[in-house]
Amino acid sequence: MIEAITENGERREMTINMGPQHPSTHGVLRLELVLDGEVITRVKPHIGYLHRCFEKYAEKMDDYAKVIPYTDRMDYVSAMNQEHGYVVAIERMLELEVPERVEYIRVIMAELQRIASHLLGIGAFGLDLGAFTPFLYLFTEREKILDIFEKASGARLLYNYMAVAGLMRDVHPEFKEEVSDFVKTFRPKIKELDDLLSYNQIFIKRTANIGVLPDKVALNYAASGPVLRGSGVKWDLRKNDPYSIYDRFEFEIPVGSGEMGTLGDCWDRYIVRVREMEQSLRIIEQAVDGMPDEGDVMAAIPKRIRPKEGELYARTESPRGELGYYIVSDKSASPFRVKARAPSFVHLSMLPAISSGALIADMVAIVGSIDIVLGEVDR
Amino acid sequence: MVSAFKNSWITFKSIFTGMGVTIRHFFGPSVTLQYPDERAVLPKDTRAKLYVNIDDCIGCNLCARACPVNCIDIETVVATSDVDLGKTSTGNPKRFWLTRFDIDMAKCMYCDLCVHPCPTFCIYMVPEYEYSEYDRTNLIYHFSNLEPAMVAEVKEKAEKEAAEKQRQREEMMRKKAEEAKIKQMEAKKKAEENNSGENDAQSSKPENGDP
Ligand code: SF4
Ligand code: SF4
Numbered sequence: 001m002i003e004a005i006t007e008n009g010e011r012r013e014m015t016i017n018m019g020p021q022h023p024s025t026h027g028v029l030r031l032e033l034v035l036d037g038e039v040i041t042r043v044k045p046h047i048g049y050l051h052r053c054f055e056k057y058a059e060k061m062d063d064y065a066k067v068i069p070y071t072d073r074m075d076y077v078s079a080m081n082q083e084h085g086y087v088v089a090i091e092r093m094l095e096l097e098v099p100e101r102v103e104y105i106r107v108i109m110a111e112l113q114r115i116a117s118h119l120l121g122i123g124a125f126g127l128d129l130g131a132f133t134p135f136l137y138l139f140t141e142r143e144k145i146l147d148i149f150e151k152a153s154g155a156r157l158l159y160n161y162m163a164v165a166g167l168m169r170d171v172h173p174e175f176k177e178e179v180s181d182f183v184k185t186f187r188p189k190i191k192e193l194d195d196l197l198s199y200n201q202i203f204i205k206r207t208a209n210i211g212v213l214p215d216k217v218a219l220n221y222a223a224s225g226p227v228l229r230g231s232g233v234k235w236d237l238r239k240n241d242p243y244s245i246y247d248r249f250e251f252e253i254p255v256g257s258g259e260m261g262t263l264g265d266c267w268d269r270y271i272v273r274v275r276e277m278e279q280s281l282r283i284i285e286q287a288v289d290g291m292p293d294e295g296d297v298m299a300a301i302p303k304r305i306r307p308k309e310g311e312l313y314a315r316t317e318s319p320r321g322e323l324g325y326y327i328v329s330d331k332s333a334s335p336f337r338v339k340a341r342a343p344s345f346v347h348l349s350m351l352p353a354i355s356s357g358a359l360i361a362d363m364v365a366i367v368g369s370i371d372i373v374l375g376e377v378d379r
Numbered sequence: 380m381v382s383a384f385k386n387s388w389i390t391f392k393s394i395f396t397g398m399g400v401t402i403r404h405f406f407g408p409s410v411t412l413q414y415p416d417e418r419a420v421l422p423k424d425t426r427a428k429l430y431v432n433i434d435d436c437i438g439c440n441l442c443a444r445a446c447p448v449n450c451i452d453i454e455t456v457v458a459t460s461d462v463d464l465g466k467t468s469t470g471n472p473k474r475f476w477l478t479r480f481d482i483d484m485a486k487c488m489y490c491d492l493c494v495h496p497c498p499t500f501c502i503y504m505v506p507e508y509e510y511s512e513y514d515r516t517n518l519i520y521h522f523s524n525l526e527p528a529m530v531a532e533v534k535e536k537a538e539k540e541a542a543e544k545q546r547q548r549e550e551m552m553r554k555k556a557e558e559a560k561i562k563q564m565e566a567k568k569k570a571e572e573n574n575s576g577e578n579d580a581q582s583s584k585p586e587n588g589d590p
Contacts, residue, residue, distance in 0.1 A: 061447060065492070066445075066447040066492065069447060069488060069490035069492065070447070133397075133401055137404065140410050143410075150421070150422060150425060153426075154422070154424050154426035154491065154504060155489060155491075158488070158489070158490075160490045160491055160492070168491060168495070169424075172422070192400050195396045195399070195400050196396075196397045196401075197397075199393055199396075200393045200394070200396075200397055201386075201389055201390040201393045201394070202390070
């Protein structure tokens with residue numbers, strides 16, 4: 001056994017591994033923790049367990065459209081948003097006009113997926129900290145979203161629903177009704193979640209003042225999404241660099257305020273996600289109202305995708321942050337180079353900066369609060 | 380002291396608020412499906428398993444080419460001129476025997492990309508999800524309905540016909556070549572007759588240039 005203090009009274013550091021099979025590392029992540037007693041002095045994330053060669057694969061597919069199912073598998077918790085990012089990039093390369101109806105359906109899908117993803121993120125976060133019940137209740141709600149997706153696309157998790165300038169199939173006739181129903185039933189659930197978890201004192205004690213990420217550090221690491229907003233920076237690509245038709249909707253950008261402790265702690269990052277779900281509901285309501293009933297969603301899909309020579313970086317707001325696709329075309333059938341800028345990867349690289357000095361028991365809270373998906377980290 | 384009481388009070392209050400939610404859910408409707416006894420009704424176009432209506436397949440290979448993971452394996456043999464394979468229900472004429480149409484469902488990722496290009500709508504997903512197997516090879520579904528003997532027969536026939544066609548083509552080519560040669564020679568002769576004088580003048584030029 002290694003002791004923290006040796007026989008002649010010197011301090012000794014201890015290195016332990018957290019993961020890759022640890023249940024709260026959200027996939028397969030190995031954290032090498034260097035401890036001084038119970039205090040973490042250094043953290044080193046080891047990644048790559050889920051590496052599946054996304055970039056090389058995309059170059060070898062001989063078709064831009066064949067890459068879309070793969071983007072689903074990068075961040076399998078928010079597959080719709082991943083697809084959305086990729087098709088937006090290709091559409092900009094081809095300078096395509098996207099039909100109105102397609103845009104509206106896409107926005108509804110993307111926002112529903114954002115809620116589903118946050119539900120999973122929040123639920124798992126609570127679960128990591130010992131709150132089992134919210135996880136189950138949130139999953140009940142998530143299930144409803146997946147049911148809508150299943151009816152529309154035929155799949156529950158990896159949809160392959162968005163195509164370049166179109167959708168793979170039209171939504172079912174009851175789509176609008178179902179979405180409005182969901183919005184109605186989901187609103188009160190957020191209040192319930194607040195009662196159950198957000199303002200629960202045990203939960204606050206375990207998350208407030210933990211893993212503080214100052215806004216300067218966040219910006220230096222190029223953090224984005226709820227992690228950056230949790231530090232009080234108002235930055236949302238849907239507002240700051242609108243893509244698709246997000247400039248038509250009215251919504252706010254919730255930011256952390258240090259309500260329960262320090263600005264940028266785990267609780268702030270958590271509550272930003274909760275508030276974002278409310279905003280997503282607002283967007284969905286507006287989109288359902290504005291969505292045209294008629295229109296062929298498959299008419300504009302190009303038969304052959306051959307962008308002209310050049311390169312492009314398109315970024316979208318995924319539930320985890322700025323999801324960017326950098327695509328280089330050499331006029332052939334497959335992209336010359338595809339690089340995905342995954343927010344989870346960026347946020348994971350930030351972990352050493354925010355967790356040194358924390359207690360080992362809080363490591364779980366910190367990892368949970370940055371809400372990473374390892375499929376996206378490793379790609 | 381006072382603050383300790385206050386803190387405890389807040390904590391208890393928040394716990395009981397949470398408990399209230401739990402109790403409300405306790406008396407709410409149950410949402411769990413007891414799986415083997417109850418089964419969810421899936422929407423009719425759920426993507427769960429691929430099915431090919433082989434009678435309607437024209438062997439165009441479009442689905443196999445669309446598949447990102449190459450799990451569709453199609454082998455076709457041209458139908459010989461003495462058989463008529465008929466038409467599909469969509470009215471497309473069938474020109475190929477489908478001697479092999481295998482889909483490896485273990486490899487398939489249910490992306491639906493093979494379904495859309497099919498001109499006769501004969502490959503599609505069915506909402507059937509209980510097909511696990513102990514052996515992975517059992518997940519390769521064979522859709523071709525030809526007997527092995529039949530496969531051998533049509534292959535042989537097709538080979539014969541192809542060889543015959545090849546022979547005919549060669550014969551034709553040879554004939555054509557011969558005809559062309561004759562024509563060429565005739566043309567040459569004519570040309571020589573017509574411009575013999577001119578030709579002489581031209582051909583004498585380089586000779587002049589030579590020292
Ligand atoms: S569903 Fe996708 S992976 Fe499966 S056979 Fe069709 S194209 Fe291939
Ligand atoms: S695309 Fe349709 S018709 Fe063509 S080979 Fe595939 S299943 Fe047959």
